[in-house]
Amino acid sequence: MAKVSLENVTKRFDSTVAVDDVSIDIADGEVMGIVGPSGCGKTTALRLVAGFETATDGTIRYDDEDVTPVPPENRNVGLVFQSYALFNNMSVLGNVTFGPKMHGVGKAERRERARELLELLDIEELADRDPQTLSGGQQQRVGLARALAIEPRILLLDEPMTGLDAKLKQTLRQELGQLLDDLGVTTLYVTHDQEQAMSMCDRIAVMNDGHLEQIGTPAEIYEEPANEFVAGFIGTANLLDATVTDGRISFGFGDVDAPDGLRSSGDVTVLVRPDDIRVGDGEGDAAVEVTNLFYQGEHIQATGTLADGQELTLQLDRSLTNVETGDTLSVGFDPETLHVIRSTK
């Protein structure tokens, strides 16, 4: 295990800048997520850490060792891909012992280590199976066991759950989260699925267009996003145009108190999460005309239009089955749940 640092790392492919001056410090034993939309540079960042790409500028360190020029086979990183990339010419046990064998571990010891990992991942009965005959979930576990067998300095997970069904994804997410906690292995988890990242990672780095937009704990990213992109990418967000004057936030549809300690003034964008909006208590700050309703099982998501024409997404209790499109709901905002972002418009 090691702490891993990306220091002002840039990667250019001809005229395209895939990763632009990114700095991330991953503490020893920490699970760091990198999230962002397709093409944001998150996979390139992972490949830079693994050694499959060489940084155009900047330095990558494992502990204090500069590994920027070190080839991947000498970095001792465990890698699990979306496709798992198991070696079909070997049995499951062969896959798991491959890494230790390359590291010169003796036959008896590598078999012992592989058996222990297979047992830990609850797939010891698959040891002699052909990887092609395994289900997606089983292959994922084998891929993980194979990556852990070399006792990696850092574990790199590249969208490891993308191909799995929702139920299995949920189960594996819990198991993998627990496993990473137990093992205390430094992990870089790359995914476009912000929900997975939120539930599994100690901290999350949000990337967009090669830039690092924000880095922080899941709660910080969700509740105090640095900008509109982060606010919109993580969770469902209402981003409302407003003006701050004298401790009040003026929306086109009315005024509300600003949160305590707000320093911004002038034109701003206000983030309010749907689950922070009070609905239908009669003492609302605004009225919303419901335009769409989406039943989502645990709750009902409603979208509506405010008096000034801005759109608002609400989360309704599923008991509110009498609400219909066209109805007008009164909504209230709690000042402490409003997050003010400097307006970029």
Added chain:
Amino acid sequence: MTERFQRGSLSARFGRPVVKLVLVLTLVFLAFPVVMTFVSSFASDWFGVFPSGFVTIQNWEDVIVGTGVGADVAVGSSLAYSTGLALGGVVINLIVGVPIAYAVARYDFWGRDWVNVFAILPLAPGIILGVAFLRTYPDLSTSGIALIIGYSLLKAPYMVMAVQSSFQSMDLQQIEESARSLGASWPRTFLTVIVPNARTGIIAGSIISWTLAAAEFNFSYIVYSRGTPPLAIFLFNNITNASFLNAAAAVSVFFLLIALVTVSLQIVGNRGTIRRV
């Protein structure tokens, strides 16, 4: 309309049986000459519609021992010679063709499309390549080396195509990168992970290119000048100079050989699918 719906359309009712019939007829049409040739190689006469005078091994003896009028050498020496030549061609194709197939499937490089085109298009018909060899390398052309090089050039496309399709069916980049992250150098990754994963394509390519090389007539006919004749020339001599029944035995030797090679390579391919540790 209901009645027609219940009966189904014409294609639903007769489509499958018609396709089966066409398939069976095609197979019979293709297999019949082979079977007849094999059967007649054990006959002593063939004057009417069907051969007669079963069972004799005289035709096989003529071919195998080399006492027939068709050729003055035993089939064994021609067979061994051609087996070696074709094997040489396959070895060259494995050494050159597999990396080319890998490079084209794995990397995006300048001129990739041209490499692909030249690798998978047969460069020239055997007869043209043969004449070119004779002109360019007059000394080399009378040796077995010319035959080996010619066979490998002519049959390379079959090897490259078969192996390339194997490479394209796997996630080559992620498999390679997984192996390297586990500590394997690139050569080791290529030899212990990439090549064994493409085993099916490599075996298929070897079977096809070996079989076609062993039977290559045009190039052999132009380049071969003296000494033990390659199998194709041996068969040709038997077919043109001897009775049809002798020729049938000679051709049957080749059929049997191809069947034997195909089956044994398939067995080798299926065994060892999973390497135990």
